[in-house]
Amino acid sequence: MNSTRRQWLLGLSSLGAGAILIGCNKGVTSEANEAKEANENAEPEVTATEDLMREHGVLRRALLVYQETAAKLQGDAAIPPEPLQKTAKLFRDFGEEYHEKKLEEVYIFPAVRKASGAAGSYADILIAQHQRGREITDFILAATADPKISSGNVKSFANALESLVRMYEHHAAIEDTIVFPAWKQTLNSKQLDEMNEKFEEIEHEQFGEDGFEHALQQMAAIEQSLGLSDLAQFTAPPPPAK
Numbered sequence: 001m002n003s004t005r006r007q008w009l010l011g012l013s014s015l016g017a018g019a020i021l022i023g024c025n026k027g028v029t030s031e032a033n034e035a036k037e038a039n040e041n042a043e044p045e046v047t048a049t050e051d052l053m054r055e056h057g058v059l060r061r062a063l064l065v066y067q068e069t070a071a072k073l074q075g076d077a078a079i080p081p082e083p084l085q086k087t088a089k090l091f092r093d094f095g096e097e098y099h100e101k102k103l104e105e106v107y108i109f110p111a112v113r114k115a116s117g118a119a120g121s122y123a124d125i126l127i128a129q130h131q132r133g134r135e136i137t138d139f140i141l142a143a144t145a146d147p148k149i150s151s152g153n154v155k156s157f158a159n160a161l162e163s164l165v166r167m168y169e170h171h172a173a174i175e176d177t178i179v180f181p182a183w184k185q186t187l188n189s190k191q192l193d194e195m196n197e198k199f200e201e202i203e204h205e206q207f208g209e210d211g212f213e214h215a216l217q218q219m220a221a222i223e224q225s226l227g228l229s230d231l232a233q234f235t236a237p238p239p240p241a242k
Contacts, residue, residue: 048195056172059095066161073158081144088140094215100130119182136164
C-alpha cells in the first residue's frame with residue numbers, strides 16, 4: 001500500500017472515530033439535559049407545615065360559604081340546603097376527622113405542650129374549640145338534611161354558622177402564626193422530613209392518592225353552585241369620599 005492511500009485510510013478512520021465520540025457525547029449530553037429538565041420540572045416537596053396551612057385554606061373556603069349563607073339567611077333569603085350539607089360533610093371529613101384528629105391532636109399539640117412558650121398554653125383551648133366545632137357541624141348536618149331549612153330554625157341556624165366562622169377564623173390564625181411555627185421549631189431537619197412523609201402517608205390512607213386535590217375540587221363545586229366562585233365579587237368597595 002502506498003503512503004498516500006495509507007494516510008487517506010488513517011484520516012478516514014480518525015474521522016469515523018471522531019463521529020462516534022461526538023455521537024456518544026451528544027447522547028450523554030441529551031440524557032443529562034433531560035435529567036436536568038425533569039429535575040427542574042419536578043414538583044417541590046410539600047413540607048408538613050405548608051401542608052397544614054394549605055389544608056386551612058380549604059377549611060377557610062368552607063367558612064366563607066357559611067359566612068355568606070348566614071348573611072343571606074339573616075336577610076330572609078332562601079338558601080338551598082344541599083350545598084351546605086356538602087360543605088358540612090367536607091368540613092367533617094377533611095377538617096375534623098383528618099386535619100384535627102389525625103394531625104393536630106396527635107402530632108402538633110402534644111409537641112408544643114412539652115415545649116416552653118406561648119404555643120403550649122393554647123393546646124387545651126384549641127382542642128375544646130375542635131369539640132365545639134364538631135357539635136355545630138352535627139347541628140348543620142341535621143338542619144340541612146331535609147329539602148328545605150325549617151323556617152322556625154333559620155335564625156338559630158344562621159347564628160350557629162356565624163359563631164362557627166368567628167371561632168375558627170381566630171382558631172386558624174393562632175395555629176398558623178403561633179402553634180405551627182412553634183411545632184416546627186421542636187423538630188430538627190431529619191425529624192421534619194419524617195413528618196413530611198408521615199403526613200403524606202396519613203393523607204393517602206384517609207383519602208387516597210389525591211386527597212387534597214379532591215377536597216379542592218369539592219370546595220370549588222360548592223362555591224360554583226352558590227355563586228361564590230368569582231373572586232372579584234369580594235373586592236372591597238372604595239372608601240367614602242371625604
